[in-house]
Amino acid sequence: xxxxxxxxxxxxxxxxxxxxxxxxxxxxxxxxxxxxxxxxxxxxxxxxxxxxxxxxxxxxxxxxxxxxxxxxxxxxxxxxxxxxxxxxxxxxxxxxxxxxxxxxxxxxxxxxxxxxxxxxxxxxxxxxxxxxxxxxxxxxxxxxxxxxxxxxxxxxxxxxxxxxxxxxxxxxxxxxxxx
Amino acid sequence: xxxxxxxxxxxxxxxxxxxxxxxxxxxxxxxxxxxxxxxxxxxxxxxxxxxxxxxxxxxxxxxxxxxxxxxxxxxxxxxxxxxxxxxxxxxxxxxxxxxxxxxxxxxxxxxxxxxxxxxxxxxxxxxxxxxxxxxxxxxxxxxxxxxxxxxxxxxxxxxxxxxxxxxxxxxxxxxxxxxxxxxxxxxxxxxxxxxxxxxxxxxxxxxxxxxxxxxxxxxxxxxxxxxxxxxxxxxxxxxxxxxxxxxxxxxxxxxxxxxxxxxxxxxxxxxxxxxxxxxxxxxxxxxxxxxxxxxxxxxxxxxxxxxxxxxxxxxxxxxxxxxxxxxxxxxxxxxxxxxxxxxxxxxxxxxxxxxxxxxxxxxxxxxxxxxxxxxxxxxxxxxxxxxxxxxxxxxxxxxxxxxxxxxxxxxxxxxxxxxxxxxxxxxxx
Numbered sequence: 001x002x003x004x005x006x007x008x009x010x011x012x013x014x015x016x017x018x019x020x021x022x023x024x025x026x027x028x029x030x031x032x033x034x035x036x037x038x039x040x041x042x043x044x045x046x047x048x049x050x051x052x053x054x055x056x057x058x059x060x061x062x063x064x065x066x067x068x069x070x071x072x073x074x075x076x077x078x079x080x081x082x083x084x085x086x087x088x089x090x091x092x093x094x095x096x097x098x099x100x101x102x103x104x105x106x107x108x109x110x111x112x113x114x115x116x117x118x119x120x121x122x123x124x125x126x127x128x129x130x131x132x133x134x135x136x137x138x139x140x141x142x143x144x145x146x147x148x149x150x151x152x153x154x155x156x157x158x159x160x161x162x163x164x165x166x167x168x169x170x171x172x173x174x175x176x177x178x179x
Numbered sequence: 180x181x182x183x184x185x186x187x188x189x190x191x192x193x194x195x196x197x198x199x200x201x202x203x204x205x206x207x208x209x210x211x212x213x214x215x216x217x218x219x220x221x222x223x224x225x226x227x228x229x230x231x232x233x234x235x236x237x238x239x240x241x242x243x244x245x246x247x248x249x250x251x252x253x254x255x256x257x258x259x260x261x262x263x264x265x266x267x268x269x270x271x272x273x274x275x276x277x278x279x280x281x282x283x284x285x286x287x288x289x290x291x292x293x294x295x296x297x298x299x300x301x302x303x304x305x306x307x308x309x310x311x312x313x314x315x316x317x318x319x320x321x322x323x324x325x326x327x328x329x330x331x332x333x334x335x336x337x338x339x340x341x342x343x344x345x346x347x348x349x350x351x352x353x354x355x356x357x358x359x360x361x362x363x364x365x366x367x368x369x370x371x372x373x374x375x376x377x378x379x380x381x382x383x384x385x386x387x388x389x390x391x392x393x394x395x396x397x398x399x400x401x402x403x404x405x406x407x408x409x410x411x412x413x414x415x416x417x418x419x420x421x422x423x424x425x426x427x428x429x430x431x432x433x434x435x436x437x438x439x440x441x442x443x444x445x446x447x448x449x450x451x452x453x454x455x456x457x458x459x460x461x462x463x464x465x466x467x468x469x470x471x472x473x474x475x476x477x478x479x480x481x482x483x484x485x486x487x488x489x490x491x492x493x494x495x496x497x498x499x500x501x502x503x504x505x506x507x508x509x510x511x512x513x514x515x516x517x518x519x520x521x522x523x524x525x526x527x528x529x530x531x532x533x534x535x536x537x538x539x540x541x542x543x544x545x546x547x548x549x550x551x552x553x554x555x556x557x558x559x560x561x562x563x564x565x566x567x568x569x570x571x572x573x574x575x576x577x578x579x580x581x582x583x584x585x586x587x588x589x590x591x592x593x594x595x596x597x598x599x600x601x602x603x604x605x606x607x608x
Contacts, residue, residue, distance in 0.1 A: 078529075079485065079507070115532060117510040117523050117555050118377050118600070119422045119435065120479055120486050122391075122398060123442040123463040126419055149397045150419060154375040155351075161553065161571060 068093035072174040073157075074132060075167060079116065081127035083135055091132065094174055095139030098146075101179065108132050108148040109173040111155060113166035118152060125150030132172045147177075200363030200578070200598065205550065206588040207243040212274055212331060214239060215248040219279040219291065220258035231281060231291060234320035235327070237362060238338040242328060242564075243587025248273060260294070260303075268298045275304075277327060288312050291319060295327055305330050317360060337361060337560040341604040342567060343369075343379040343388055344578060347597045351375075356390060358405065361560070361603070363591055369405060379602040380423045380432075388602075389413065389423035389432060400434055402449075413447065424467045424476075433457070433467035433476055444478055457491060458498075466510045470517050477501065477520070479509040488522060488537075502537060504544045506530070510556065511537075514583050515563035521547075521583065523555050534568050536583055547585045551577075558603040559583070567591070567601040 072094075074087035083091065098104055110129030112121035129148035137143050158165040216239070219232045239245040250256065254267045258280055268276050279293030288310050295305040307326060311319045318339065325336030338361060346355045356370040356379060370376065375393040382388065389402045398421045400414040414420040418437030425432060426446075433446050444457040444467045458464040462482030469476055470490070477490045486509040488502040502508040507525035514521050514536070524535035524546065534548040534557045548554045551570035558567050565587070567580045572590065576597035581588045591598070 115553060116486075116507065116525075117466065117479070119466045120463065120481075120509045122393075122419060122421050123435070123437070123465045123481075126437055126442065127463065148418075151393060152398075154377075154393050161574070 066093050066097070069097055072176075073171050074174075076128055076170040076172070078113070078166070078170065079124065080170075081124060081131050083131055088135075091135055092139060095136045095141050098136065098141040099139070102142060102145065104179050105145045105147070105177045107175045107177055108146060109175060110148065110150045111157070111169055111171050111173070112153045113169040114153045114156065114161065115166065116153075118154075122150050122152035122154075125152045128170075128172045132174070200359060200366065200591050200593055202237075202241055202363055203590045203592065205590060206586070207240075207246070208586040211244055211246040213248065213272055214245050214275040214277065214327075214331075215253060215268060215271070215273045217253065217256050217258070217276065217278040218250050219281050219293070222280065222282045230316050231320045231323075232277075232279070234317055234362075235277070235324050238321060238324035238336075239327065241362065241589060242338075243582060243589075244328070244332055263296065265296075265298050265301045273298050275327075275331065277323075279323075284310065289316075291323070293323055295330060317364060321360065334564060335562045335606075337562045337564065337603075337606070339607050340561060341385070341607075342558075343381065343600075343602040343604065344598055345376050345379070345600040346593060347375075347576075347599065349596060356388075358388075358604075369403065369408065370410070377600050378422055379600060380425055381602055381604045382425050383427060383429040383605050385605045385607060387429075389425065391421045391423065400432075402432070413449075418442075419465075422465050422467060424469060426469050427471055427473045433469065435465040435467065444476065446476075457493070468512055470513060472517075477511050477513070479511070488520060501539065502544075505535075507532070508535075512557055512559050512566075514559040514566070519563070519583060521557045521559055521566050523557065534566060534581060536566075536585075545585060547581045547583070548579065548588075550588070551579050551590075554579075556600050558601050560603050561606050565603075567603055569599045569601060 068090050071090045074083065074090060108129040110125035112125050129150055133146045133148050136146060156169045157171065158168040216232050216236045236247045240247045248271065257263045258278055276296045276298060277293060279291055281289055281291045283289050290308060290310045292308040294303055297304050305326060309319050309322060321338040324338040328336035340361045341358050342361055343358050346357060352373060354372050354376045355368045356376050357366050357368050359366040372392060377391050379388055379390045387402055387404055389400060391398050391400055398419055399412060400420045400423050401410050402413050403410045413432065414434055414436065416436050416438035419435055419442055422435040423432050430450060431446050431448050433444055435442050436445050441461055442463045442465050443459060444464050446455045446457055457476060460482050462480055464478055464480045466479040467476050474493050475490055476493060477488055479486050480489050486507050487500060488508050488511045489498055489500050491498045505524050505526050506528050509523045511520045511522040518539060520537040520539060522535055523532055525532050532554050533546045534554045535544055535546045537544045551572050553571045554568050556569045563583060565580050565582055567578055569576060570579050576599050577593060578591040578598050578601050
């Protein structure tokens with residue numbers, strides 16, 4: 001079961017790599033770099049309870065298999081919640097992993113920038129988490145592996161009141177609870 | 180045209196050394212009424228007289244409707260009618276004079292008797308005697324301000340009301356829900372959390388406050404008794420639990436829930452805990468607020484693509500769109516018995532966010548706020564005159580206030596950290 005899963009994942013990874021290979025440009029690298037920092041921000045905020053050593057090893061193996069899985073944040077336009085085409089490869093990679101690993105589960109955290117009202121942004125954050133959830137379900141992921149939560153504008157990845165901070169804050173983070 | 184006051188009133192007196200907020204008046208009205216509040220005579224060991232008349236002067240000045248003469252600029256400091264010479268005050272172009280006497284009672288309480296005079300007609304307009312404990316000096320002062328304000332403007336004063344707001348440290352690791360006098364004095368923290376707190380909503384009796392706490396698992400709605408501090412969980416459904424708003428009778432709470440897959444407005448009866456769904460649309464529906472009749476709820480909906488304000492008749496189920504001007508209109512609050520909406524307004528995509536008022540009978544939208552940035556969370560004083568809101572100013576989150584007619588403006592910066600989510604409390608009982 002596990003082996004079959006890895007094979008399938010590997011195949012999907014190759015496919016995804018091929019697609020990104022075609023589409024990639026300097027901009028994609030930038031996005032990947034900022035994604036990492038955004039993820040670090042969010043991890044410092046998470047409740048303690050780190051996974052065991054074995055799990056980490058497995059996680060690293062998975063990362064090696066598909067570098068796209070290292071990208072765990074997708075970004076949105078202002079007041080928008082639809083998935084931008086450039087993030088579909090990342091989501092496809094996570095979908096493939098989740099399909100191949102039914103024991104794995106993720107929390108999808110929807111976030112907004114500080115503009116607009118607190119409550120409307122809380123609702124919008126949920127939309128951003130739910131859009132990602134629906135996308136993953138359409139790719140075959142079992143909904144029971146996915147939990148969505150909105151943090152609205154309350155937990156910015158980047159502090160600041162300019163376009164660069166705002167664009168990093170309008171996001172859905174894919175946080176693995178189990179691998 | 181506008182008379183710019185640039186008057187800085189520090190409201191941190193000895194009795195409230197803990198207060199965190201100060202008030203800077205940035206704009207008053209051109210036709211403000213000249214008034215003198217003579218330092219009250221104190222017939223006791225305590226110096227409560229000084230504090231009393233200071234608070235009254237600051238209240239009247241902050242309202243923007245009055246131009247208050249500084250005691251140093253007065254020709255005399257009369258305490259009784261025998262010492263009051265109207266020509267002195269006419270010379271100073273004063274229209275009204277307030278004077279008072281504070282005496283200590285045998286019970287340890289104090290008593291204040293004050294009089295309000297019309298200088299031009301040389302007659303007494305108002306006289307009252309109030310008593311209180313030393314801890315109630317500010318309450319008594321605000322009551323006097325309320326009475327003077329009502330006598331001279333015809334509008335009930337709201338100086339005795341409280342405001343609730345949330346303060347945060349710059350690292351956003353500690354959130355305090357606080358209650359203070361409407362001038363920022365006597366701050367009391369009623370809740371401290373590592374989780375973000377927002378949308379405080381006062382019960383009409385002023386004794387309870389509902390709010391949202393954003394925990395790791397998501398948003399939760401709580402109801403807290405202000406005097407006992409007892410905190411009660413109202414809603415912890417799957418998805419959003421947010422935007423609580425009390426019904427005018429205080430028995431129900433409108434709340435946004437997304438347990439059925441999409442943010443919708445529900446009403447819970449606080450006595451029976453029965454829930455009723457109010458909206459049903461695939462767009463976002465949130466930020467409910469009750470009309471004073473208790474039969475209509477206004478709310479923000481994204482059903483037309485961008486957030487706009489709608490009103491639902493709870494009896495007929497009829498839903499009507501109220502805002503048409505602007506790209507983004509959200510979090511509406513009602514002012515002056517529902518004649519005006521006060522809301523967060525963005526004129527066009529990518530534009531600035533301002534506080535605006537919408538005259539519902541004439542359909543006129545007026546932008547009220549200026550000089551602040553990313554304005555949000557408007558809250559209207561119970562007399563419908565002032566709007567307090569949160570904004571960015573010099574890279575900090577501060578509270579600011581503007582009158583519903585746009586003429587009076589003041590800033591309420593915090594001495595440390597950020598202040599957000601103001602909620603103006605009801606009249607005291």
